[in-house]
Amino acid sequence: MRVLLTGGSGFIGSHIALLLLERGIDVVILDSFTNSSPNVINRINTYLDNKYLKYKLEIINGDIRDKKTLDKIFFDSIKAHKSIDIVIHLAGLKSVSESVVNPLLYWDVNVLGTLNLLLSMKEYECFSLVFSSSATIYGLSDLVPMAEDHNISPINPYGKTKVAIESMFYDLCNSNINLWKICSLRYFNPVGAHPSGLIGEDPIGIPNNLFPFLTQVAIGRQKTLKIFGDDWDTEDGSGIRDYIHIIDLAEGHLASIDYLNSIDSCLEFINLGSGKGYSVFQIINQFESSTGCQIPFSIESRRDGDVAKCYADISKAKTLLGWSPKRSLEEICLDGWNWQMKNPNGYS
Numbered sequence: 199m200r201v202l203l204t205g206g207s208g209f210i211g212s213h214i215a216l217l218l219l220e221r222g223i224d225v226v227i228l229d230s231f232t233n234s235s236p237n238v239i240n241r242i243n244t245y246l247d248n249k250y251l252k253y254k255l256e257i258i259n260g261d262i263r264d265k266k267t268l269d270k271i272f273f274d275s276i277k278a279h280k281s282i283d284i285v286i287h288l289a290g291l292k293s294v295s296e297s298v299v300n301p302l303l304y305w306d307v308n309v310l311g312t313l314n315l316l317l318s319m320k321e322y323e324c325f326s327l328v329f330s331s332s333a334t335i336y337g338l339s340d341l342v343p344m345a346e347d348h349n350i351s352p353i354n355p356y357g358k359t360k361v362a363i364e365s366m367f368y369d370l371c372n373s374n375i376n377l378w379k380i381c382s383l384r385y386f387n388p389v390g391a392h393p394s395g396l397i398g399e400d401p402i403g404i405p406n407n408l409f410p411f412l413t414q415v416a417i418g419r420q421k422t423l424k425i426f427g428d429d430w431d432t433e434d435g436s437g438i439r440d441y442i443h444i445i446d447l448a449e450g451h452l453a454s455i456d457y458l459n460s461i462d463s464c465l466e467f468i469n470l471g472s473g474k475g476y477s478v479f480q481i482i483n484q485f486e487s488s489t490g491c492q493i494p495f496s497i498e499s500r501r502d503g504d505v506a507k508c509y510a511d512i513s514k515a516k517t518l519l520g521w522s523p524k525r526s527l528e529e530i531c532l533d534g535w536n537w538q539m540k541n542p543n544g545y546s
């Protein structure tokens with residue numbers, strides 16, 4: 199099998215690439231490296247060399263907005279009798295705050311990029327797709343756990359681009375119900391790192407999310423962890439979120455591929471989360487007890503657009519994909535810390 203993995207050198211994509219290659223699947227990564235380092239590819243190769251694994255990895259440095267690049271990937275693959283069987287599409291921009299400041303960039307990269315990809319797929323008759331959607335589309339609500347039929351009401355341009363893309367999938371699959379196979383995976387908060395410590399999350403600038411911020415405080419790159427509100431309607435007053443180990447999330451993609459290979463056509467929207475909610479204080483306590491690090495923190499006022507609780511109902515993923523998350527919060531902390539210790543400055 200051969201998979202086109204867009205955004206494959208990013209945080210989530212690099213972990214999926216490793217798992218695919220470990221399984222003996224050929225991988226073509228298309229990435230513009232706008233939010234990732236080419237060193238990621240060296241790390242993937244190092245890991246596979248250390249394991250004496252035979253593998254086939256091809257890297258294309260290109261932009262999903264450039265349809266010619268996409269067409270060439272499909273064309274060259276067919277010409278070499280190695281056609282692309284499935285696309286896993288992760289390339290895109292993901293900062294909520296940046297999307298508020300520069301919405302057109304988000305519509306351009308996320309929506310136009312996906313439209314280009316679908317056009318190329320149609321042209322070259324590749325009809326299987328796994329897409330990275332987001333729990334952000336559920337908007338402001340703390341009706342938990344959130345199932346896939348939860349109200350869709352994104353409150354920022356980033357979330358709106360994901361909804362627009364899911365709408366394209368609806369229309370496309372309606373136009374020919376027997377042709378396309380699409381799983382749109384709605385991620386909650388992927389965290390942690392590969393247990394080897396070779397690949398992990400390396401945000402550019404000050405991290406936006408709790409977990410990379412916390413590990414950077416632990417390593418001394420940031421001074422204090424900011425907690426936005428300790429007066430939420432939760433047991434300890436801090437916000438509750440769903441954190442899923444990055445390897446569990448990556449395994450959800452392999453389960454999706456198996457599912458797509460087992461059926462004739464489909465359009466499925468599927469939550470990928472741990473199905474559990476942890477508060478910020480629980481995360482800090484677990485991290486401190488697992489690693490022995492102390493995390494200084496400050497309490498700040500609530501941020502606009504935050505909610506008290508958000509975690510997934512993952513029954514659909516369990517039933518349909520036969521997948522469930524296996525890794526604990528302790529493993530998340532240990533693997534995340536292992537990555538940060540081995541790479542205090544990320545990939546640079």
Ligand SMILES: NC(=O)c1ccc[n+]([C@@H]2O[C@H](COP(=O)([O-])OP(=O)(O)OC[C@H]3O[C@@H](n4cnc5c(N)ncnc54)[C@H](O)[C@@H]3O)[C@@H](O)[C@H]2O)c1
Nearest residue numbers: 205208209210230231232233234261262289290292330332
């Ligand atoms: N990380 C999360 O918390 C999270 C949650 C929900 C959904 N997602 C979605 O998952 C996907 C991957 O997220 P991630 O955390 O790995 O992000 P990431 O930024 O680490 O990876 C995205 C990759 O896409 C590449 N890219 C960006 N624009 C591109 C373009 N125009 N052409 C080609 N490549 C381009 C980047 O260089 C990067 O390597 C994104 O679509 C994101 O919206 C992420």
